[in-house]
Amino acid sequence: MKIIKTLALNLAVASASQAALAADSGFDMQTVDPEADRIALQNYFKARFPETEIADYVNGIYAVDAGSREQWEELEEFPPYEFDVEKGEELFNTPFANGKGYADCFENGGIGIRHKYPYWNKDEGTVKTLEQEINECRTDNDEEPLAWGKGAIAQISAYMAWTSRDKVFDIQIPADDERAKAAYLDGKKFFYAKRGQLNLSCANCHVQGTNIRIRADLPSPQLGHVTHFPVFRSKWGALGTLHRRYSGCHKDSRSKPLKPQTETFRNLEYFQSYMSNGLVANGPGARK
Amino acid sequence: MNKGLIIAIVLIVAVVLFMTQSDKKEVSEPAMTKAPPPVQVEPSPAEPAAPEVSLQEAFEMNRAMYGKGHSFAWNGEQHTTDHPEEIEASKEATQANAEALLASAMAKNAEVAKLGFEWKLTGDILKKAQQSIDQGNFQQALNLAAQAKYHARIGIEQYHYAQANWHLSVPE
Structure with a gap:
């Protein structure tokens, strides 16, 4: 009970200070300004963790908690995702029954493109994610789609991320298509809206609650969240996709989780990825 | 001695004694009781005083303290702590x-x-x-x-x- 009280108090203090900083614009189609949001988020974390370089946020909680970082660096000496990257490469290069392969579906043969996802597809009027296009590549070539959360899709995604390491995220929100801005705003709204029986928003844990203990866990900062996916989580004992993690977070707040790759989750990924513009892709990652 | 002078001295001594007692009384009282009692303002018949807490707040407070099945008064009315x-x-x-x-x-x-x-x-x-x-x-x-x-x-x-x-x- 004492832990809950302490957490509630910490979150209340952090929320109150944050609420005081909230301005009165950026919350509708007339005023939303993704670049201003990105800079505001960076400034927020600079103020919270002045010792941490912005570029280091690609490392999640390990950017702001020295103890966790020490353990993680030990773990990275023999990265738990290494076999998955190898398997992903093998799957990526295995031709479909019709003789074609993943390389035929993507720009640059699918190599070094992870940092360009998700993107706004004007023709389809929707946000497209990497995993979504991996499965579309399969169905377009008469193959069965893969399950979204783990297994082969995560391994192929991990290999593609591996080939994109150190490339800088530069997610675009085309100015000539209001629908793209609407998708961004939808993702932003989802991120900051409280939901579930525990009445928590993503931001409660990953903005105001960053590095504030929830039982034994330290929530990671929202800045840089997407850069290291897919991740090998010790809790899963396996590799998983970003949308698998979204579902888990959703459950943690005791919300009924949405299905992976639903429009809402893709919009959330669009918003989060834009927030990571300027940071490098460093997936796959290893997390607790 | 001049009668007027005696009366004046007695009055001065009485005032000094009274002030001394007043000071002592203030010092001896605990700080919590120093505040004057709140002024009771009678509500006008046409405009009843607003309750200090909303019905929702009163409900939640009583629910938290007593659980379901408890009765409480709010703004002159009786309510229970049961959810609909x-x-x-x-x-x-x-x-x-x-x-x-x-x-x-x-x-x-x-x-x-x-x-x-x-x-x-x-x-x-x-x-x-x-x-x-x-x-x-x-x-x-x-x-x-x-x-x-x-x-x-x-x-x-x-x-x-x-x-x-x-x-x-x-x-x-």
């Missing part, structure tokens, strides 16, 4: 009543699901309520359906709160 769904569940434990409450709970949950704010456990609670009906345990079914309906109702409130307030924690 608990009142619905207090009907006679018959199959018809259990099925009716379960149906309304399912409808409410469909409403919150449509808004994207369904809670994680509600679906299972609804399933258990149906199982209880199937097993003839109608009181348990009523209680479970009431719980699920409460989840759904608060989820809808949460949705409306989120629409109006989501921006409050956005860094600027």
